[in-house]
Amino acid sequence: MKIQEIENIEISLLLEAIYGRYGYDFRDYARATVERRSRLFAKNTGLKSISELIPRIMRDEMFFERLVKEFSITVTELFRDPSSYKELKLKVFPILKTYPFIKIWHAGCATGEEVYSLAILLKQEGLYDKATIYATDFNDEALEVAKNGIYSIDNMKQCTANYLAAGGTDALSDYYYAKHESVIFDKALRKNVMFANHNLTTDGIFGEMHLVMCKNVLIYFNKTLQNKVLNLFCDSLIHSGYLCLGSKESILFTDVENKFENIDKGERIFRKITGTANV
Amino acid sequence: MSDYSAIVMGMSAGGMEVLINIFLNLDKSFPLPVIIVQHLHPMHKSELPDILRRYTAMEVLEASEKCVVEPGKIYLAPADYHLLVERDATISLSNDEKVNYSRPSIDLLFESAAYVWGDKLIGILFTGANNDGAEGIKAIKKYGGLTIAENPDTAEYSAMPGSAVDTGCVDLIYSKEEIKLYLEKLSVDKL
Numbered sequence: 001m002k003i004q005e006i007e008n009i010e011i012s013l014l015l016e017a018i019y020g021r022y023g024y025d026f027r028d029y030a031r032a033t034v035e036r037r038s039r040l041f042a043k044n045t046g047l048k049s050i051s052e053l054i055p056r057i058m059r060d061e062m063f064f065e066r067l068v069k070e071f072s073i074t075v076t077e078l079f080r081d082p083s084s085y086k087e088l089k090l091k092v093f094p095i096l097k098t099y100p101f102i103k104i105w106h107a108g109c110a111t112g113e114e115v116y117s118l119a120i121l122l123k124q125e126g127l128y129d130k131a132t133i134y135a136t137d138f139n140d141e142a143l144e145v146a147k148n149g150i151y152s153i154d155n156m157k158q159c160t161a162n163y164l165a166a167g168g169t170d171a172l173s174d175y176y177y178a179k180h181e182s183v184i185f186d187k188a189l190r191k192n193v194m195f196a197n198h199n200l201t202t203d204g205i206f207g208e209m210h211l212v213m214c215k216n217v218l219i220y221f222n223k224t225l226q227n228k229v230l231n232l233f234c235d236s237l238i239h240s241g242y243l244c245l246g247s248k249e250s251i252l253f254t255d256v257e258n259k260f261e262n263i264d265k266g267e268r269i270f271r272k273i274t275g276t277a278n279v
Numbered sequence: 280m281s282d283y284s285a286i287v288m289g290m291s292a293g294g295m296e297v298l299i300n301i302f303l304n305l306d307k308s309f310p311l312p313v314i315i316v317q318h319l320h321p322m323h324k325s326e327l328p329d330i331l332r333r334y335t336a337m338e339v340l341e342a343s344e345k346c347v348v349e350p351g352k353i354y355l356a357p358a359d360y361h362l363l364v365e366r367d368a369t370i371s372l373s374n375d376e377k378v379n380y381s382r383p384s385i386d387l388l389f390e391s392a393a394y395v396w397g398d399k400l401i402g403i404l405f406t407g408a409n410n411d412g413a414e415g416i417k418a419i420k421k422y423g424g425l426t427i428a429e430n431p432d433t434a435e436y437s438a439m440p441g442s443a444v445d446t447g448c449v450d451l452i453y454s455k456e457e458i459k460l461y462l463e464k465l466s467v468d469k470l
């Protein structure tokens with residue numbers, strides 16, 4: 001048997017072991033990344049193969065926790081992909097204004113930059129006060145950072161440029177203050193935000209959302225899991241609710257393709273066109 | 280029938296010159312898919328496919344999530360995403376941290392393709408001013424594939440192909456013109 005076939009079996013066994021022992025289901029994640037991360041993790045912990053990870057994972061919870069962190073890629077930034085924020089502001093906010101209250105779900109919010117970004121725009125448009133915002137991820141460490149809203153000052157120049165491209169009106173610096181090497185976001189921005197642990201592979205729906213943002217999470221899943229999670233979002237949205245995905249993600253060729261219509265040129269903001277009940 | 284199933288290529292500074300030259304005489308009948316990571320200047324981020332289309336009759340695509348790679352087509356990594364190949368010959372994009380200060384990273388493409396295609400893979404590393412791709416070349420060699428580097432002496436920027444050559448894992452060191460001819464030969468050999 002070729003070495004890469006053996007390694008393919010090893011990675012399957014590892015994911016089964018994790019699922020059986022801890023209930024975390026990575027079996028339908030896009031393999032290439034999970035495999036790369038497992039190889040790196042094995043190498044960095046001085047192990048020679050992926051299968052050597054298995055006995056450690058079975059016996060050592062701390063070791064497992066570290067591997068999960070390795071699988072949770074929390075790379076994010078403020079106003080990432082600014083044109084999608086602009087589209088939200090131009091096309092979705094006017095509709096959201098017509099509701100007496102709104103519920104927004106950031107699924108896979110990582111360290112929270114996306115949550116603060118949207119909150120700022122909601123404030124500027126006078127929508128924040130009637131919003132309840134759920135920010136979820138399965139990585140508690142990332143959620144802790146999100147709750148604090150303190151980020152490195154390094155990237156602020158780029159973020160400010162993105163903010164302007166996203167259609168931000170007043171100065172971004174009105175929403176944070178700088179201290180040492182950090183920027184600390186105004187806690188008023190998270191007044192209406194509830195941070196919670198939610199695992200998209202195993203946990204259920206968040207009901208009656210007006211907008212679900214889930215960016216750069218689905219790319220880490222295979223088709224099967226993408227479909228499952230897209231159905232979860234569809235069921236979590238009100239009739240005519242909006243779904244916003246990452247710039248390389250789409251509902252084309254998925255189960256929910258016919259349950260949404262596309263509302264922007266970039267094809268990443270979708271409006272639900274079926275009823276709330278699952279048809 | 281070709282002995283190979285796919286070609287992966289990496290290029291950085293100076294790569295534009297390579298891209299607009301090597302595919303000139305190839306068309307949709309080319310027997311293999313070609314998957315490319317080119318470190319992009321933010322300037323021509325999304326225009327790269329459009330530019331390349333003017334210089335080849337092969338089909339040029341920006342690689343999209345989960346698309347199946349097919350012969351006769353060139354897949355370019357989109358800006359700011361890593362491009363990896365899955366075992367079912369589909370493409371995955373990822374947002375992982377930069378690798379070698381790069382996203383997309385050549386190493387990630389090469390390594391993932393090595394696991395998928397093993398000895399049926401050709402990896403070609405061109406001009407560049409960093410050392411992305413060297414680890415990827417090692418992986419392709421380890422899994423039995425054929426590795427080619429542009430000759431550092433004639434490459435516009437020698438550092439990248441040079442560090443690949445330094446790994447001792449490069450099978451063929453070719454000038455850009457020789458690589459072009461090699462590809463054209465592959466195209467004919469299929470008959």
Ligand SMILES: C[S@@+](CC[C@H](N)C(=O)[O-])C[C@H]1O[C@@H](n2cnc3c(N)ncnc32)[C@H](O)[C@@H]1O
Pocket residue numbers: 072073074075076077080107108109110111114136137138139142198199200201214215216217220246374
């Ligand atoms: C690349 S980040 C995206 C962050 C942000 N949405 C953005 O676009 O900038 C992906 C996030 O998805 C989270 N994630 C991955 N699998 C998940 C799952 N099964 N349930 C919940 N969150 C998950 C990771 O923990 C990580 O924080």
